[in-house]
Amino acid sequence: MSAGAAGQQQQRRRQGSAALRALAALGRATRHLLAAIGHFSRYALLTLMHMLRGPFYLRELGAQLYAIGYLSLPVVGLTALFTGGALALQIYAGGVRFNAEAVVPSIVAIGMVRELGPVMAGLMVAARVASSIAAEIGTMKVTEQLDALVTLSTDPMKYLTVPRVAAATLAVPVLVGVGDAIGIFGGYMVGITRLGFSEVAYLRNTVDFLEFWDVASGLVKGAAFGFIVALTGCYCGMQSGRGAQGVGRATKTAVVASAVMILAANYLLTELFFSA
Amino acid sequence: MIELQNVHKAFGRNQVLKGIDIEVARGESLVVIGGSGTGKSVLIKCILGLVAPDAGRITVDGHDALTAERTAFLARFGMLFQGGALFDSLPVWQNVAFRLLQGRGKRPRDAARDTAIGKLRRVGLKPEVADLMPAELSGGMQKRVGLARAIADDPEIIFFDEPTAGLDPIMSGVINALIREIVDEMGATAITITHDMRSVREIAHKVAMLHGGVIRWHGPVDRIETSGDPYLDQFIHGRADGPIESVR
Numbered sequence: 001m002s003a004g005a006a007g008q009q010q011q012r013r014r015q016g017s018a019a020l021r022a023l024a025a026l027g028r029a030t031r032h033l034l035a036a037i038g039h040f041s042r043y044a045l046l047t048l049m050h051m052l053r054g055p056f057y058l059r060e061l062g063a064q065l066y067a068i069g070y071l072s073l074p075v076v077g078l079t080a081l082f083t084g085g086a087l088a089l090q091i092y093a094g095g096v097r098f099n100a101e102a103v104v105p106s107i108v109a110i111g112m113v114r115e116l117g118p119v120m121a122g123l124m125v126a127a128r129v130a131s132s133i134a135a136e137i138g139t140m141k142v143t144e145q146l147d148a149l150v151t152l153s154t155d156p157m158k159y160l161t162v163p164r165v166a167a168a169t170l171a172v173p174v175l176v177g178v179g180d181a182i183g184i185f186g187g188y189m190v191g192i193t194r195l196g197f198s199e200v201a202y203l204r205n206t207v208d209f210l211e212f213w214d215v216a217s218g219l220v221k222g223a224a225f226g227f228i229v230a231l232t233g234c235y236c237g238m239q240s241g242r243g244a245q246g247v248g249r250a251t252k253t254a255v256v257a258s259a260v261m262i263l264a265a266n267y268l269l270t271e272l273f274f275s276a
Numbered sequence: 277m278i279e280l281q282n283v284h285k286a287f288g289r290n291q292v293l294k295g296i297d298i299e300v301a302r303g304e305s306l307v308v309i310g311g312s313g314t315g316k317s318v319l320i321k322c323i324l325g326l327v328a329p330d331a332g333r334i335t336v337d338g339h340d341a342l343t344a345e346r347t348a349f350l351a352r353f354g355m356l357f358q359g360g361a362l363f364d365s366l367p368v369w370q371n372v373a374f375r376l377l378q379g380r381g382k383r384p385r386d387a388a389r390d391t392a393i394g395k396l397r398r399v400g401l402k403p404e405v406a407d408l409m410p411a412e413l414s415g416g417m418q419k420r421v422g423l424a425r426a427i428a429d430d431p432e433i434i435f436f437d438e439p440t441a442g443l444d445p446i447m448s449g450v451i452n453a454l455i456r457e458i459v460d461e462m463g464a465t466a467i468t469i470t471h472d473m474r475s476v477r478e479i480a481h482k483v484a485m486l487h488g489g490v491i492r493w494h495g496p497v498d499r500i501e502t503s504g505d506p507y508l509d510q511f512i513h514g515r516a517d518g519p520i521e522s523v524r
Contacts, residue, residue: 144357144361150326
């Protein structure tokens with residue numbers, strides 16, 4: 001065999017093994033992803049089962065309702081206010097092109113209660129709550145507080161996960177409702193101060209075109225997003241690695257994963273509720 | 277009696293316990309010594325069921341640690357963790373009374389608080405400490421609160437994981453004396469993990485040395501100086517030269 005042919009054969013072999021390595025890496029990543037989905041699904045199922053069986057830590061539930069619900073009100077309210085205002089401006093700017101400025105109040109209302117209210121509240125709660133839950137539980141794991149709970153005959157799933165998930169599932173729909181109202185108010189303020197709407201016409205258009213299911217679907221989405229946020233925060237905290245780096249990674253993963261899951265769940269729920 | 281038979285545990289490729297056989301009689305205070313990373317903490321976590329052994333059997337008064345009813349099994353234990361492991365979000369008295377505030381033996385909050393204050397007094401802390409948060413306490417105070425929590429429900433068996441780690445010599449002496457007094461007065465069975473030879477001499481009835489995943493030496497505390505075991509000799513005298521590699 002000539003030196004040139006041998007070189008070509010060696011190069012082909014190298015390319016072949018590089019392709020195999022890439023394929024193996026892809027296989028490993030897929031396997032890890034599927035394993036993570038499996039673990040997370042099992043954790044979600046266990047949480048649901050524990051939510052139905054006592055003991056229930058009502059004091060913890062109350063504390064979490066305060067921490068997740070009440071303390072998230074300012075950030076959700078401010079986000080909704082600005083989003084409602086910006087939405088009114090955008091719809092007006094688009095509507096002017098085909099003389100449909102009058103739809104601003106109804107589109108702001110429908111857009112807020114069906115989509116932006118729940119999604120914005122969900123994302124804000126994900127940023128604020130998923131991170132803090134993951135950091136708190138991760139730190140508890142690193143400092144052996146989870147082990148201490150077990151030695152004190154207390155199941156961390158029941159004491160930590162269930163109250164947080166239940167509180168978020170109950171509190172986020174309320175936050176969505178409050179966010180919806182504030183977002184519509186933001187649109188109203190922009191409508192009457194910047195876009196020339198009369199107060200009465202704006203309010204009538206808002207109320208007349210809004211249906212019960214528009215609001216209810218947003219609240220259901222809120223409950224689903226609350227469940228996702230708290231569950232992801234708890235799961236990432238429980239899976240946290242050692243040291244500050246492990247807790248930091250758990251916190252980051254909790255926020256990113258819950259945000260992605262909220263957006264995916266939002267699409268699926270919209271398909272379910274409103275598909276033609 | 278706590279009995280371990282041929283207990284094995286590995287984490288990945290790291291075989292930590294390679295066949296532990298040991299018995300701890302009721303009311304006995306056993307101190308487990310050994311270098312860092314030799315599996316001392318894993319050993320007590322296996323007994324508590326926090327870590328499942330890969331092989332072997334652990335029984336407490338004949339009840340298998342893995343199959344016994346968890347709540348009743350764990351109710352017999354108290355544990356002082358190395359870093360205290362106090363719950364950051366709860367005031368000191370609720371940390372101490374944690375077990376008394378939930379579960380089957382749940383007590384009214386006032387009664388639980390009174391018990392917690394009594395246990396805090398027992399470990400030399402004033403009642404005013406009860407309403408502080410753990411973050412407001414010094415390391416020594418946190419250890420004492422952890423000790424008060426470990427004895428809050430008068431357990432039959434108490435584990436102490438590095439009770440004097442990170443404390444100054446005076447505070448170490450105080451904690452050692454407290455452990456000895458409490459174990460004696462409660463008649464509890466105790467297993468203590470430590471590197472601190474002063475703790476060994478003050479707390480132990482018996483000593484077990486863990487090395488290479490097995491119990492290297494086991495005997496009464498008054499025989500550690502004359503054991504003739506080169507591993508134990510090197511460890512208790514803190515020598516760099518000897519059969520135990522200083523770089524691990």
